[in-house]
Amino acid sequence: EAEVAQSPRYKITEKSQAVAFWCDPISGHATLYWYRQILGQGPELLVQFQDESVVDDSQLPKDRFSAERLKGVDSTLKIQPAELGDSAMYLCASSLQGAGANVLTFGAGSRLTVL
């Protein structure tokens, strides 16, 4: 069964350091999402890509967060510098376009702890 791959699964870093997360969506899925999920809460959308273009990044803290999907396939989410409040699970999801756009498949996530 096709999966959304994410790495690393776990990352511990000190505040002010840089951290990066990688996501490889299901093959053929044009839409890619990055969500942040704080422990005990629901996921919040950080950025949505359609192919290589950003569709929505209104909730992305652009002073420290950046995301790219240069070739419209895999994607990287970067945080620099990391702050204590960034500790969370970072989830990547992908979906088809059109009629399949409503079915999101999530990866297992990357859990970040900032010390």
Add this chain to the structure above:
Amino acid sequence: TQLLEQSPQFLSIQEGENLTVYCNSSSVFSSLQWYRQEPGEGPVLLVTVVTGGEVKKLKRLTFQFGDARKDSSLHITAAQPGDTGLYLCAGRGAGNMLTFGGGTRLMVKP
């Protein structure tokens, strides 16, 4: 901002009991989804409802979309320990964006 409120936030029950989880909003959604998330994993889609008043069943789980498409409920009959997890509702609203509720954490004790 479209908010989805889930209740209860936490629920601990014995195996065999029935339960209902609620998802409410003041906004209208074109569709609403329910996900289950286990610790250390990503959410997994359970169901999508799109029509006001729609009822869908998935084995012991019954999902209902409110007539006005502003709320939804998830009913589990004869809960089992394997039902333990975080249940998330998510509505697709203005701008076709998917907004998640805060989740209901369910624990079913054997």
